[in-house]
Amino acid sequence: MLNIAFQQMITIGIFCANLINYGTSRIKGGWGWRVSLGLAAVPALVITLGSLALPDTPNSLLERGKEEKARAQLRRVRGTEDIHMEFEDLVAACDQAKLVKHPWANILKRKYRPQLTMCILIPFFQQITGMNVIMFYAPVLFKTMGFGNDASLMSAVITGLVNMLATFVSVAIVDRLGRRILFLQGGAQMAICQIIVGVFIMKTFGTTGVVGEIPKTSATLLLVFICFFVAAFAWSWAPLGWLVPSEICPLEIRSAGTSINVSVNMLFTFFIAQAFLAMFCHMKFGLFFFFGAWVVIMTVYIAFFLPETKNVPIEEMHLIWKKHWYWSRFVEEGDKPGNNRDTAAN
Structure with missing residues (x-):
């Protein structure tokens, strides 16, 4: 719950941004977008000024060898x-963390293949x-599909609200x-909605895209x-994409x-943001079928390859992988004494 x-x-944040965009769009003179863009500096300023007053945590001080400052x-x-007692626990945790050597080399080991893949x-x-x-x-999407200027921005507000509530x-x-049922239910709902929206746009605009x-x-x-699509994503893949890894x-x-999880997420966020407009212009309604096909693929992947992780302590996760029909071959071989096949080629 805390992770989500x-x-x-x-x-x-997305919902608040959509509300601001809708409000500033109604400013006469066509300069409301400048207000919207300028207001983005407010949270950035709060973060910047707040960081100046942010104290070091006891953990951070301990990791740098400043034990007395950590106590204070x-x-x-x-x-x-x-x-x-709490300080002794922090010291023990810090000492244990220092024993971890070469996490990037470790994650390439065969026994960690399930975690790396996920x-x-x-x-x-x-x-x-x-x-x-x-x-x-x-707003661009809804306007292109025939909504008016105000209607497209209001639709964005509605989807933002659904996203937040879901x-x-x-x-x-x-x-x-549990995690699996949300993944599977959300994936099925998203796929159905993508197909319906794609068919709707195909019948409304055809291949001309006018x-x-x-x-x-x-x-x-x-x-x-x-909104059904947004809701399904918001209670499944959106939070679980951070939680499960x-x-x-x-x-x-x-x-x-x-690090890998965050990097892959941000990298493909960038790629899709850059490619979307060109893809929408060329693929038109087919873009929804394209994403819908990927939703089907990833839902099937979860069904076959992700075990349930609900109520499983991290230190016992290896037992879950050992019981899995596919991942057990990697975990069991990786646990054999003397097995040093640590490269990605394995």
């Missing part, structure tokens, strides 16, 4: 002198759903239902199915696994 709060904050900081944080494919699949296309270019659903049920006016009823239905990596590969 990261994604929750992102959705709140812990007393300040807790507001009490009775911090001996840390690459899950963020890749998360971006190839097409969700960022809708969130980044929602993430709360994931926070509430992820530890009850912008026209969509009847109000049809526009409402189109927005509803896009973080809870499957043991200490000796955690830093490398987390």
Whole structure:
């Protein structure tokens, strides 16, 4: 639940940005976009100024060998002198972390092949759903599909609101239902919605892609199915794309696994953002079938290759991989004494 709060904050930020865009679009004179763009400096300024007053954590001080300053900081944080037991725990954790050598070399070992694969494919699949296309270019997308200027911005506000509220659903049920069922249900719902939206646009605009006016009823239905798609993503692949990679990596590969997960996510966010407009112009309605096909592929992948990780402590995750029909061959061989096949070629 706490891990998903990261994604929750992102959705709140997107919703607030959509509200600001809608509000500034109504400023007369056509210069509202400057206000919208300029307001983006506000959170950046808050972060910058806040960082100047941000104190070091006791953990950070310990890692740099400043034990007395770490004690003083812990007393300040807790507001009490009775911090001996907690401080000893911090020291023990810091000492254990120092024992971790070469996490990047470790994650290439054969026995960590499941974690490496998941840390690459899950963020890749998360971006190839097409969700960022809708969130980044929602006003352009809706306007191209026939919505008016104000209507396209309001539609973006609605999808942003759905995105934010649906993430709360994931926070509430992820530890009850588990990860796999949310992945599978969300993937199925997204695929269906992508196909329906693609067929709708195909029948409305054909292969010409000429912008026209969509009847109000049809526009409402189109927005509803896009909202269903956004909701499915928001309670499945959006938060779980961060959660699952973080809870499957043991200490000796955690830093490398987390770095790979974030890097792949940001890299494909960039690629898709740059390529979307050109793809939409050339593929038209086919773009939704393209993303829909990827959603089917990744849902099938989860069904066959991702075991359930709910309520499994990190130190026991290797037992889950050992029981898996496919990953067991890597984990068991990697655990054999004297097995040093540590390269990616294995």
